[in-house]
Amino acid sequence: MKNQDQTNTNLLLGILGNPVSHSLSPKMHQAALDALGISMQYLYLPVSSNHLAMAVSGIRAFPLRGVNVTIPYKQAVMPHLDRLDATAQEANAVNVILKEGECLSGYNTDIAGFMAGFSNHSEALASGRVLVVGAGGAAAAIVAGLMRRVQAVSVVARDVGKARNLLSMTKANTHCQIAELPWPVTSAMIANHTIIVNATPIGMHGFSVKKWLPDTAVLGPNHICYDTVYTPQHTPFLIAAQAHGAQCIYGKTMLVGQGEVAFEYFTGQRPPEGLMRTVLDASL
Structure with a gap:
């Protein structure tokens, strides 16, 4: 973590991805910047895939302190950076790019943000069998955060190659049982796991949850259902989970958690306590 004040020489921050118009990160970060009297502006930076390399190079040329990275570029940006922090190496993904002199460094705050959702579920986490969709x-980042904390993690994804690559990079680093399951998600998969995580954009405004969600009647009070989607706050997955008595963790928890850590990377200061969550709640 960078402790020195980073607010004097660079005037811009942003979120890089495609799409980004749905993101509430600009509102959260701008509110924190304004509250602390930091004269930075946080921008939307929509970038098409064929312009990604150019966009990353642009961070060097323009007065940008850094950017958050969102879907679908958290792994695609990695070859374009000069160095990867230990957090990015652990997650094999980057969601923060920081300009440090002439060097572009990649960091990951998604692990910290995701794990913040389990602050009231530590016992269930320790004994958990987790199904990650995506x-x-x-x-x-989610698998990296889980693998030293739970008994077993299973990954099920439409892209088999991505799933295998993800697991190949984690198996050697953990005693946790890690498995790849064949697409699609089935009711049996849900029944055999205690924590279900949607790590895809399915359920976000404009996406149909029916692309992965099977019969949810197998869900019950012993399940914890975690959706990384935060717009809408009450996704079809979490609505179904709640209807069957499952415990729910909302995507806004991860968004705020990763955002607070990212803000400290950008500015060297902590955001005002609770401000980002308040702004997010008012926007959902």
Whole structure:
């Protein structure tokens, strides 16, 4: 973590991805910047895949202190950076790019953000058997965060190659049981796990949850259901989970958690306590 004040020379921050118009990160970060009297502006930076390399190079040229990285570029940006922090190496994904002199460094705050959701579920986590749906950048950070804390992690994803690559990079580093399961998600998979995590954008405004969600009647009070999607707050997955008595963790918890850590990387200061969550709650 960078402790020195980083607010004097760079005036811009942003979120890089495609799409980014749905993101509430700009509102959260701008509110914290304004509250602390930091003269930075936080921008939306939509980038098409064929312009990604150019966009990352642009961070060097423009007065950007750094950017958050969102779908679908958390892994695609990695070859374009000069160095990867230990957090990014552990997660095999980057969601924060920081300009440090002439060097572009990649960090990952998704692990910390995701694990913040289990602050009231530590016992269930320790004995948990986790099913992670998805194998992209968010899933990579999630599996990295889980593998030293739970008994077993299973990954099920439409892209088999991504799932295998994700698991191949984690198996050697843990005693946790790690398995790849064949797509699609089934009711039996849900029944055989105690924690279900949606690490895909399915369920977000504009996506159909029916692409992965099977019969949810097998869900019950012993399940913890965690959706990384935060718009809408009450996703179809979590609505179904709640209807069957499952415990729910909302995507806004991860968003705020990773955002608070990212803000400290950008500015060298902690955001005002609770401010990002308050802004997010008011926007959902």
